[in-house]
Amino acid sequence: MTGSHDTATHLHSEYSETGESVFLRDVRPYGEGDPVDVAIENGVIAEIGAGLTPAEGAEVIEGRGQILLPGFVDIHTHLREPGREDTETIDSGSAAAALGGYTAVFAMANTDPVADTAVVTDHVWRRGREVGLVDVHPVGAVTVGLAGTQLAEMGAMASGAGGVRVFSDDGHCVSDSLVMRRALEYAASLDVLIAQHSEDPRLTDGAVAHEGPTAARLGLAGWPRAAEESIVARDALLARDAGARLHVCHASTAGTVELVRWAKGQGIAITAEVTPHHILLDDSRLETYDGVNRVNPPLRERSDVLALRRALADGVIDCVATDHAPHAEQDKCCEFALARPGMLGLETALSIVVATLVRPGDLDWRGVARVMSERPAQIVRLGDQGRPIAAGEPANLTLVDPDVEWTVTGPALASIADNTPYESMTLPAKVTATILRGRTTARDGQVRNHEPTRGHERAGGTR
Numbered sequence: 001m002t003g004s005h006d007t008a009t010h011l012h013s014e015y016s017e018t019g020e021s022v023f024l025r026d027v028r029p030y031g032e033g034d035p036v037d038v039a040i041e042n043g044v045i046a047e048i049g050a051g052l053t054p055a056e057g058a059e060v061i062e063g064r065g066q067i068l069l070p071g072f073v074d075i076h077t078h079l080r081e082p083g084r085e086d087t088e089t090i091d092s093g094s095a096a097a098a099l100g101g102y103t104a105v106f107a108m109a110n111t112d113p114v115a116d117t118a119v120v121t122d123h124v125w126r127r128g129r130e131v132g133l134v135d136v137h138p139v140g141a142v143t144v145g146l147a148g149t150q151l152a153e154m155g156a157m158a159s160g161a162g163g164v165r166v167f168s169d170d171g172h173c174v175s176d177s178l179v180m181r182r183a184l185e186y187a188a189s190l191d192v193l194i195a196q197h198s199e200d201p202r203l204t205d206g207a208v209a210h211e212g213p214t215a216a217r218l219g220l221a222g223w224p225r226a227a228e229e230s231i232v233a234r235d236a237l238l239a240r241d242a243g244a245r246l247h248v249c250h251a252s253t254a255g256t257v258e259l260v261r262w263a264k265g266q267g268i269a270i271t272a273e274v275t276p277h278h279i280l281l282d283d284s285r286l287e288t289y290d291g292v293n294r295v296n297p298p299l300r301e302r303s304d305v306l307a308l309r310r311a312l313a314d315g316v317i318d319c320v321a322t323d324h325a326p327h328a329e330q331d332k333c334c335e336f337a338l339a340r341p342g343m344l345g346l347e348t349a350l351s352i353v354v355a356t357l358v359r360p361g362d363l364d365w366r367g368v369a370r371v372m373s374e375r376p377a378q379i380v381r382l383g384d385q386g387r388p389i390a391a392g393e394p395a396n397l398t399l400v401d402p403d404v405e406w407t408v409t410g411p412a413l414a415s416i417a418d419n420t421p422y423e424s425m426t427l428p429a430k431v432t433a434t435i436l437r438g439r440t441t442a443r444d445g446q447v448r449n450h451e452p453t454r455g456h457e458r459a460g461g462t463r
């Protein structure tokens with residue numbers, strides 16, 4: 001990989017200078033076996049065993065049998081900085097990520113200005129490091145201004161301080177077949193990933209909801225499944241021919257699952273994510289015309305929801321990604337067709353996975369580690385994330401209380417915007433501690449003291 005922050009030597013220095021120790025008492029790695037103690041020194045796991053003694057001055061966390069997992073990695077997040085700091089900043093989004101159990105997030109390029117130059121991607125990386133709550137990896141745009149015509153300078157972004165390794169026009173589809181072909185060829189030569197927002201815009205003109213009986217009854221313009229599936233199929237073939245790695249953002253239909261299954265069977269380097277909202281919610285939500293339920297791709301039908309859950313459990317869909325998409329109240333609390341698409345996700349993702357897959361018995365905690373941490377880290381090739389919980393490994397960890405239940409309220413979330421679709425819902429499981437390179441970044445619902453954001457004022461009046 002290009003980029004400076006992921007070379008082995010640099011990584012080594014980052015993991016040897018923290019001088020901090022954390023001691024986790026009575027935790028169950030992957031929810032398996034009897035509780036053990038985990039001693040963390042200088043950013044790495046020093047020792048795992050029963051009845052260990054904490055180092056002098058160590059921060060001791062009483063696990064009481066809670067579940068220890070590798071830190072979560074979100075490969076699809078919108079942090080809105082630069083441009084819409086009234087809805088989210090790198091600071092507030094990092095806090096939400098840490099509270100949600102994340103140790104690395106990938107910030108999408110659809111900011112203002114667009115992250116289509118190294119100036120912007122380097123800023124996002126550096127600002128994330130300054131805040132220090134989670135590694136914020138910038139995603140670079142595939143095309144200049146997300147306009148879909150001229151390729152952005154992917155090489156310059158990849159070799160900048162931000163070390164961009166994922167490119168996406170997310171929010172827009174790279175819909176022109178020739179532009180997508182060239183992008184995949186360029187990406188193959190740089191060995192970077194193209195993450196596609198699969199939506200044929202010719203089939204979604206004016207669409208605001210899933211095309212089906214619900215939208216027909218409610219008089220909402222429909223987005224057909226084929227708008228997504230036709231692009232997934234086309235891109236799989238283009239990636240095959242380019243020898244490129246392709247990632248499918250927010251898979252939302254049963255047909256996409258079958259196409260990804262087919263492409264993987266052909267040996268095509270394709271991976272796919274699903275969002276928490278697409279494995280919990282369906283288009284029956286639209287009955288209220290509440291703009292909070294508007295999202296791209298749209299909430300589909302129950303049969304799609306069930307197919308996506310199965311695909312995640314059996315590995316056809318590789319991972320969960322939040323597509324955390326903060327929006328201001330005035331952009332959400334309006335006529336459904338005018339509401340901006342997108343929902344918050346960072347602080348509720350684990351709970352949705354537990355509610356939809358773990359509690360019903362379709363995924364164990366090993367599986368949670370796979371879909372929330374290991375596979376996403378592998379897809380974006382982060383060498384220090386999604387690692388085994390073992391002595392000598394980087395201490396990027398998340399501690400989860402599986403038994404607690406909590407009720408979601410938008411204003412109580414760390415995000416500046418409040419557009420959670422889970423308002424007033426009681427959900428299972430909560431992150432009780434997040435550890436990044438051996439430092440606790442969140443504990444018991446509070447983020448660690450960190451440097452206040454420069455010029456970051458919360459949106460007036462909405463909080």
Ligand SMILES: NC(=O)N[C@@H](CC(=O)O)C(=O)O
Nearest residue numbers: 078170171295296325341342
């Ligand atoms: N998912 C959404 O509905 N919205 C995203 C863009 C995107 O992910 O396509 C946003 O940036 O708001």
Ligand SMILES: [Zn+2]
Nearest residue numbers: 170171197249
């Ligand atoms: Zn998208």
Ligand SMILES: [Zn+2]
Nearest residue numbers: 108170171323
């Ligand atoms: Zn997105």
